[in-house]
Amino acid sequence: MHTHRIVAALLSAVLLAGCAPSTKVIMGSEQSAVQLRSYQQRAFDTADKTQTLRSVISTLQDLGFVVDKADLDLGTVSATKLSGYQLRMTVTARPRGTNQMLVRANAQYMDKAVEDPKPYQDFFTALEKSMFLTAHQVD
Numbered sequence: 001m002h003t004h005r006i007v008a009a010l011l012s013a014v015l016l017a018g019c020a021p022s023t024k025v026i027m028g029s030e031q032s033a034v035q036l037r038s039y040q041q042r043a044f045d046t047a048d049k050t051q052t053l054r055s056v057i058s059t060l061q062d063l064g065f066v067v068d069k070a071d072l073d074l075g076t077v078s079a080t081k082l083s084g085y086q087l088r089m090t091v092t093a094r095p096r097g098t099n100q101m102l103v104r105a106n107a108q109y110m111d112k113a114v115e116d117p118k119p120y121q122d123f124f125t126a127l128e129k130s131m132f133l134t135a136h137q138v139d
Helices: 002-019 023-027 033-040 049-062 117-135
Strands: 041-044 066-071 076-082 086-096 100-109
Touching: 033 041, 033 100, 033 117, 041 117, 049 066, 049 076, 049 086, 049 100, 049 117, 086 117, 100 117
Parallel strands: none
Antiparallel strands: 041 100, 066 076, 076 086, 086 100
16 A cells, blocks of 8 residues: 555655746747857846946837837836837846946847847947947047
């Protein structure tokens, strides 16, 4: 009888574990969260949140986005690009330590998370140039 209980408990544990949804299904992502985050965020050597958000806004506009909402207190900017398709980008900036800002971008195409690294790389390449020019006071 004791053996039957152990077998039943093990069988139940295996069956329940098999029913648990995977992280990929829950998050709706084909890639790991760490891999996705690796190209969704960058750290910048500045403590100026306002200037960082201004650079984010101008970068998004330079890339053809229309800014929908910007909130300095929350450190967020949301923008939409409507050129034959609808791409929405939400960017957040928050302090990282005392002398860095961590900028994270999340893109959605037709309400589906963008996992392709290219749009993020394009955004961060343009943002890095903007941040560099601003830091060196080049107009």
